[in-house]
Amino acid sequence: AGLRSTLRERMAGEGSIAAFATKNTEGKKTKYETYYDFREAVGKIPSHRFLAILRGVKEGSLRMELEIDNDAILAQIEERIIRNAESPCAAQLKLAVEDAYRRLLRPSIENEVLNHVRRRADQEAIRVFRENAENLLLAPPAGALNIIGIDPGMRTGCKLAVVDKQGTYKESNTIFPTPPQNETEKASEILLDLIKRYDVDAVAIGNGTGAREATAFVRPLLAKCDKQGVFCVLVNEAGASIYSASKQAREEFPDLDISIRGAISIARRLQDPLSELVKIDPRHIGVGQYQHDVNQKALREGLHRTVVSCVNRVGVNLNTASAHLLHYISGMRSHVAHNILEKRQTDGPFTNRQQLLEVEGVGPRVFEQAAGFLRIPDGDNPLDATGIHPEAYPVAERIAESLEVTPKELIGNEALLRELDVKPFVTDTIGELTLADIRAELLKPGRDPRKEFRAPQFLEGVNSLEDLQDGMDVEGVVTNVTDFGAFVDIGVHQDGLVHLSELANRYIEDPHNVVKVGDIVKVRVLKVDRELSRISLSMKALQPARPPAGARRRGGEPQKDAQESSSKGEKPERSKDAAASNDGKSAPAASGKAETQPQRKPEKGASAKRRSKQKAKGKSGERSPKGAQKPDSDQDARLNTLLAEQLEALRNKLDE
Numbered sequence: 001a002g003l004r005s006t007l008r009e010r011m012a013g014e015g016s017i018a019a020f021a022t023k024n025t026e027g028k029k030t031k032y033e034t035y036y037d038f039r040e041a042v043g044k045i046p047s048h049r050f051l052a053i054l055r056g057v058k059e060g061s062l063r064m065e066l067e068i069d070n071d072a073i074l075a076q077i078e079e080r081i082i083r084n085a086e087s088p089c090a091a092q093l094k095l096a097v098e099d100a101y102r103r104l105l106r107p108s109i110e111n112e113v114l115n116h117v118r119r120r121a122d123q124e125a126i127r128v129f130r131e132n133a134e135n136l137l138l139a140p141p142a143g144a145l146n147i148i149g150i151d152p153g154m155r156t157g158c159k160l161a162v163v164d165k166q167g168t169y170k171e172s173n174t175i176f177p178t179p180p181q182n183e184t185e186k187a188s189e190i191l192l193d194l195i196k197r198y199d200v201d202a203v204a205i206g207n208g209t210g211a212r213e214a215t216a217f218v219r220p221l222l223a224k225c226d227k228q229g230v231f232c233v234l235v236n237e238a239g240a241s242i243y244s245a246s247k248q249a250r251e252e253f254p255d256l257d258i259s260i261r262g263a264i265s266i267a268r269r270l271q272d273p274l275s276e277l278v279k280i281d282p283r284h285i286g287v288g289q290y291q292h293d294v295n296q297k298a299l300r301e302g303l304h305r306t307v308v309s310c311v312n313r314v315g316v317n318l319n320t321a322s323a324h325l326l327h328y329i330s331g332m333r334s335h336v337a338h339n340i341l342e343k344r345q346t347d348g349p350f351t352n353r354q355q356l357l358e359v360e361g362v363g364p365r366v367f368e369q370a371a372g373f374l375r376i377p378d379g380d381n382p383l384d385a386t387g388i389h390p391e392a393y394p395v396a397e398r399i400a401e402s403l404e405v406t407p408k409e410l411i412g413n414e415a416l417l418r419e420l421d422v423k424p425f426v427t428d429t430i431g432e433l434t435l436a437d438i439r440a441e442l443l444k445p446g447r448d449p450r451k452e453f454r455a456p457q458f459l460e461g462v463n464s465l466e467d468l469q470d471g472m473d474v475e476g477v478v479t480n481v482t483d484f485g486a487f488v489d490i491g492v493h494q495d496g497l498v499h500l501s502e503l504a505n506r507y508i509e510d511p512h513n514v515v516k517v518g519d520i521v522k523v524r525v526l527k528v529d530r531e532l533s534r535i536s537l538s539m540k541a542l543q544p545a546r547p548p549a550g551a552r553r554r555g556g557e558p559q560k561d562a563q564e565s566s567s568k569g570e571k572p573e574r575s576k577d578a579a580a581s582n583d584g585k586s587a588p589a590a591s592g593k594a595e596t597q598p599q600r601k602p603e604k605g606a607s608a609k610r611r612s613k614q615k616a617k618g619k620s621g622e623r624s625p626k627g628a629q630k631p632d633s634d635q636d637a638r639l640n641t642l643l644a645e646q647l648e649a650l651r652n653k654l655d656e
Contacts (some may be wrong), residue, residue, distance in 0.1 A: 003080065004109060007073065011113050015042045015068040019053045025061045031532060032056040033220055039067065042113060048119035048483045051290035054118070058293075059126055062424040066110050074101055092186030099301075122294040124483065128512075129646060130306045131480055132287035135517035137310040140453040141272040145201035148194055148265025150218070151237070152210035160191070161263035162198050166320060167207070167254065170198060172260045177217040177321050178210055188221055195225055202230065204270040206237035212463035212491055212506065218373055233270065233455040234491065236479060240265045245278055248324065274314055279324045282307060287517050289482040301349075311373075313449055315387055318356075319349040331369030336361040352380045357578040375446050382408040386445040388438055395430055396438055411445050418443075456493035456520045465492055465530050473542065478515050486515045488523055488537055496535030503539050503544050514539075 021027075021036040036051055056062030074097065144165040151159040162170040162362065171194065174185035195198065203222070205214050211234055213592065216233045243249055244261040253261050268276040282303035283291055291299060311328040318340070321626050326337035339360045344350065353371050358608040361368075372389035379385065383393055399420065401412040410416065412552050422435035441447075455476050462468060476490035498521075503514045515521060523537040 003077065004105070006076075007105060007114060009228075010073065010076075010107050011066065011068055011109055012042050012116070015066050015113065016040060017042060017045050017050065017053065017117070017387075017467040018065045018067045019056070019062050020065075022060060022063055029531070030061055032061045035062055039637055042066070042117060044059065045117065046483055047124035048289055050117055051125060051196070051293050055290065055293055061652045066114060070101075070106070074098060077101060085346075088631045095218070119295075122298065125291065125294045126290045126299050126302045129288040129291055129514055130302050132517045133282050133285060133303055133306050134310055135481075136285060136287050137274050137277055138314070138450050139273040139309065139518040140451045141200060141274070141448075142233075142270045142277075142453045145271060146198050146199050147267040147270055148191070148198075148203045149263040149265070149270075150203060150205045150214055151263040151266060152178075152206055152208060152214040152261075153182065154210045154213070156259075157181070158187075158210065158214050159257075159259040159263045160194065160261055162194055162200070163264060163267045163271070164198070165267050165271075167275075169256075169264050172256070172263065173571045174340060184217065187217065191218070191221060192225060194229060196329060197225070200230060202270060204235045204267050205232065205314060206240060206266045207489060207491075207493075208236045208237050209493065211493070212458075215458075217492075231455060234264050234458070234489075235269050236286070236477075236489070237262070237266055237269075239277070239280040239284040240269075242281070242284050248279055274310060274380070275316075275322065275325055278307060278311065278328055279322070287480045289480075307449075313373050315373050315446065318353075318376050319344065321374075329370050329373050331366045333361065336366065350376055350379070352376065353384050382411055386411065387441045387447075392430060392434070392438055395427065395435070396442065397472065399425060399442075411442055414443060454520060462490070462492060465494060465528060465533060465535070468492060468525055468535065470525055474525065475520065475522050478517055478519045481511050481515060481517055483511070486511050488521060490523065490535070490537075492533060492535075494533050496525070496537040498537045498539055500524070502537065502541070505540050505543050587604055601639060 016039045019035040019038040021032075025032065026036070032052070034169060035049075036054070037057060040049065049495075053062055053064055057064050077097050078094060081097055082090055084090065087093075094224050146165055147163055148161065149161045151161075155158070157174045158558075159172065159174055161172045164170055173194070175190050176183040178186035191203075203218055205211055205218065215232060215234065222230050222232055240262045241258075243265050244258045249258075249261045253264070256264075265276055265279075265479055277285060283299060288299075308330065311325060312330050316325050316329065323334070323337040323341055326332055326340055327334050329337075336359065339362075339452065340356075343359050350356070353374065353376060356367055356371065356374070357364075368391075372387055375386070376384040381393075383390075383396055396410075397407055400407045402424075403410065403416050403420075405413070405416065415605050417439055422432055422439060425435055426432060456475050462472070462474065476488040476492045476496070478485040479489045479495050483500075483501040485497050487497055489495050489585050498515075500508055500511055503511055508514055521539060522542055523539055524541040525535065526538050526541070527536040528535075529535075
């Protein structure tokens with residue numbers, strides 16, 4: 001056991017993951033060509049690279065090995081096993097050691113190490129997927145609008161479905177405005193008629209095949225529409241086809257075609273992404289990082305917790321929520337959610353939260369867990385429309401009574417609530433923190449944590465890869481964020497990649513610190529590989545250049561930016577200017593003109609130490625001369641001193 005532990009540690013610490021092309025792919029240009037001759041340390045290889053190699057191995061494009069110095073390991077084993085090198089049995093022991101290592105020990109321990117790396121990669125991929133899923137579920141809703149959903153298509157036509165402000169299906173049709181039919185006149189009549197009859201506010205187009213062609217047809221048509229303000233937007237349709245063929249969709253729309261169900265789902269996604277996406281297995285919403293290659297059970301459990309967290313954070317309307325949405329409320333089971341719907345259909349809308357206790361399956365425990373997340377607008381009790389739990393109603397009523405107003409008058413009354421001292425209302429069960437939450441909820445009852453909706457503006461005339469040119473500046477929507485960068489939909493049926501190094505003009509350790517799924521960003525096209533259908537994008541190219549290293553050392557805003565990056569867990573980037581200063585070159589002056597200063601040989605030994613101490617003393621205790629720039633804070637002073645000492649040490653090392 002001791003020997004196995006030693007070998008395991010050595011293989012994990014000194015081994016490397018190596019990948020090579022197979023005979024089938026050698027010399028060919030494929031998506032795995034980056035890994036045709038690849039090596040990286042076991043302890044340092046990122047999860048996305050390891051999972052990419054595993055996928056390549058699975059598809060027969062790559063072969064993988066764990067490389068290590070076998071001779072050194074054999075020497076270590078022989079030293080422990082063969083105690084007398086002069087023994088007549090030494091040669092046989094040596095052969096036995098080599099056979100045992102190569103045939104038994106190494107394969108076994110190699111599998112253990114690779115399994116460990118696999119688990120680590122799975123955990124990281126699931127974390128990324130959960131974070132992306134959370135951002136997608138919490139995407140800004142367009143709200144209660146009358147919407148036409150369009151499931152675009154070329155040969156089979158574009159399927160239309162109209163839903164009202166509550167998401168109720170009204171009517172459907174099929175138009176053929178795109179090649180090969182090009183029935184634009186007839187399609188225009190049908191679409192304008194639907195907009196007029198149902199007072200449509202928006203047109204949602206799925207971002208699949210034919211989306212840009214459909215958009216090019218719809219947008220000019222809306223300009224001719226009698227109603228002003230009708231807008232058109234592309235909607236991520238990932239998973240819509242899976243929902244269309246699901247049991248839930250068949251139960252909801254038994255008489256409709258699959259493609260019409262998809263158009264309804266697209267329209268509802270614009271109204272409220274969360275309410276519609278909960279109907280789909282989160283694994284199919286297209287925001288993962290090698291999600292099909294990780295442990296599916298762990299992925300399913302992690303995503304379920306994420307959906308539950310999102311639904312409870314937003315809260316749901318008890319009188320309009322679907323069974324799928326209610327199922328994710330804390331404490332709710334599937335059968336209880338269906339019982340709520342049955343009571344709603346037989347007895348009408350709920351008028352207060354206490355009526356939940358009349359639903360079969362809702363006992364005191366379920367009520368305690370779920371009630372605070374279920375809203376009833378315009379109910380008997382105005383507090384039922386807030387996120388305040390019924391157990392805290394007496395406290396909220398006492399607060400209103402102390403201010404000589406009713407609870408309804410207190411809700412949203414900023415003048416009274418801003419000056420409220422919550423300490424007199426502390427009880428044995430409700431402390432100051434809970435009271436602060438109650439006050440926040442009274443200030444903004446039923447507040448939605450999601451951002452305000454805004455539609456991206458895609459570049460006109462750019463509908464496919466052939467239309468893209470290097471250097472173009474376009475706007476798009478972030479569809480996926482991985483450890484190696486972010487994918488952005490710029491409206492050409494193929495998402496482009498903003499690599500980690502192109503996200504910002506500073507060092508970025510985690511792309512989630514810069515962008516999130518659903519963000520609308522501006523990017524520049526760096527390169528279009530039409531053979532492999534790859535688009536390289538950059539956000540950094542549209543950002544202002546970083547100030548010179550010398551300016552950053554002298555203080556000001558750049559120094560503040562470095563501290564903010566540090567507080568977010570981002571490491572400061574060592575720029576080319578800093579490297580130039582290490583070679584003895586002077587930094588540009590603040591005026592923008594180059595300074596010419598004599599090169600000074602770095603000080604060594606006691607001289608350098610004395611100068612560092614004098615600097616530190618001057619920053620901490622001595623009075624600054626008149627006109628000298630003072631640090632913004634003690635933290636700035638310590639950071640500047642530390643940077644100066646590190647630069648001094650680096651100069652001394654280079655000089656040696």
